[in-house]
Amino acid sequence: MLNAPNEHRDRVAVFVDYESLYYGLLNEHGVRPFEADAVDRIRQFAADLGYIVKFDAFADFEGNEDLKTEMSRLRSKGVSPQHVMKIKEKSYTDFVMLDSIYRTTLEDPNVNIFVVVTGDGHFAPCLGYIHNRLGREVVVVGVRGTISSQLYDAASRVVELDPPGTGPGARLTAGELEKSLIRFLDEGEKRYGHISFGKSVDAFVNRGLGNRKAAVQCLSRLIEQGAVEQYECEFDGLPRKLIRLNRAHQLVMEALAG
Numbered sequence: 001m002l003n004a005p006n007e008h009r010d011r012v013a014v015f016v017d018y019e020s021l022y023y024g025l026l027n028e029h030g031v032r033p034f035e036a037d038a039v040d041r042i043r044q045f046a047a048d049l050g051y052i053v054k055f056d057a058f059a060d061f062e063g064n065e066d067l068k069t070e071m072s073r074l075r076s077k078g079v080s081p082q083h084v085m086k087i088k089e090k091s092y093t094d095f096v097m098l099d100s101i102y103r104t105t106l107e108d109p110n111v112n113i114f115v116v117v118t119g120d121g122h123f124a125p126c127l128g129y130i131h132n133r134l135g136r137e138v139v140v141v142g143v144r145g146t147i148s149s150q151l152y153d154a155a156s157r158v159v160e161l162d163p164p165g166t167g168p169g170a171r172l173t174a175g176e177l178e179k180s181l182i183r184f185l186d187e188g189e190k191r192y193g194h195i196s197f198g199k200s201v202d203a204f205v206n207r208g209l210g211n212r213k214a215a216v217q218c219l220s221r222l223i224e225q226g227a228v229e230q231y232e233c234e235f236d237g238l239p240r241k242l243i244r245l246n247r248a249h250q251l252v253m254e255a256l257a258g
Contacts, residue, residue, distance in 0.1 A: 010050030010137075011111045013104050014042065015097055016079070017118035018059035021161075022067065024119055024143030029163050033070075036163040039077050042141060044206040045159065046115045049139070053111060054104065058082045058097040094122050101126060105134060113137045116155075121148030128154035159207060177218050182227065182255035185245055194233060194242050219243075227251040 021038060025031050033039055046052050061071045061083045071081045082100070084093045104111055114130055116123060119142040131138040137156045140147065144160040152158050184204050188195040201215045222228040227249040232239045245252050 010113050011108070012046050012050040012052050012113045012115060013054040013101075013108070013111045014046050014052060014056070014115045015054075015101055015117065016042070016057040017093065017097060017116075017120060017123075018057040018061075018067070018070070018074075018081075019064075019091075019093060020118045020120055020146070021143065022059070022070070024146040025161075025163065028143055028145050031163050034073055038161065038163075039074065039079060041161070041206040042115070042117060043077070044202065045141065048203050048206075049113050049115070053108065054080075056080045056082050056100060058084055058093050058100070060084055060086050060091060060093065094120060098123065098126050101130070105130060105136070111136070113139065115139045115141060117141045119143060119146035119148060119151070121150035124148065124150035124154040127151070131156055177214060178222060178227075178251060179255040181215065181218050181222065182245065182252055185228065185243070186256055189244060195244070196240070196242050197230075200243065222251070225249075225251065 018033075021033055025033055025036055025038060029036070043052070043055065046055070055078065057074050057079050059067050059070075059081070061067045061081055063086050071083070074081045082096065084091070084096045086092070101114065101116070104114075114127070114136060116127060116138065118140065123140075127138045127140065130136050131154065138154070140151045140155040140158045141161055142151065142158065144162050147158060147160065181204060184207075185195060185200060188200055188203070197219060201212065201219060204215050205212045219228065223230060223243070227246055228243050229246050230241060230243055233242050234240070247253070247256075
């Protein structure tokens with residue numbers, strides 16, 4: 001099971017251009033996807049958006065020595081590797097992945113969020129059609145520095161992926177990190193209504209906005225300063241500790257103003 005179904009949640013399909021992910025991380029940061037926890041982070045990001053109904057990864061897994069061992073590792077994470085054989089040294093991965101994306105729009109019209117992991121601009125016309133003509137949300141996730149500018153124009157939004165602790169979020173000043181975290185909590189409250197300390201930190205880190213230690217320290221500091229409030233709320237007869245922004249606090253007002 002990819003994550004718990006709920007009739008009120010959005011339905012999410014995830015398509016991974018695994019060669020783009022693998023070589024993007026390796027060439028830009030010197031790490032491979034599993035060394036960077038990339039698959040887990042993509043899954044958590046998608047699960048934050050809704051109920052995952054499909055999670056497929058496309059590549060020439062059997063003909064590429066670098067990727068041969070990745071198939072079993074992907075399966076262990078609940079990802080379906082889709083092997084695409086090269087013909088006369090020409091890769092057809094993009095075509096097969098595009099076909100799968102188009103088929104999903106037709107065969108499962110209830111999928112309303114498409115998460116496409118790639119940096120390849122060849123996907124832009126397809127994703128632009130799904131977003132602008134079909135009215136579905138399209139989120140591109142790509143390795144920072146490898147994402148085609150065409151994808152920024154085609155998608156609803158683009159999420160830039162870095163290995164944990166190496167992205168811009170890890171280098172933010174304390175004040176910049178506070179503002180980034182406040183805006184992230186604001187987004188979470190608007191999307192879900194109720195948010196918690198732990199899940200907010202997990203989602204913040206998995207989106208590549210900062211490292212865990214800095215995020216925990218920052219959120220704890222915001223609570224001490226009164227910018228974030230802790231409270232208890234009952235769910236299914238059990239008390240839960242939650243957090244919410246103090247929107248009258250000066251730090252919060254400044255962060256949300258710009």
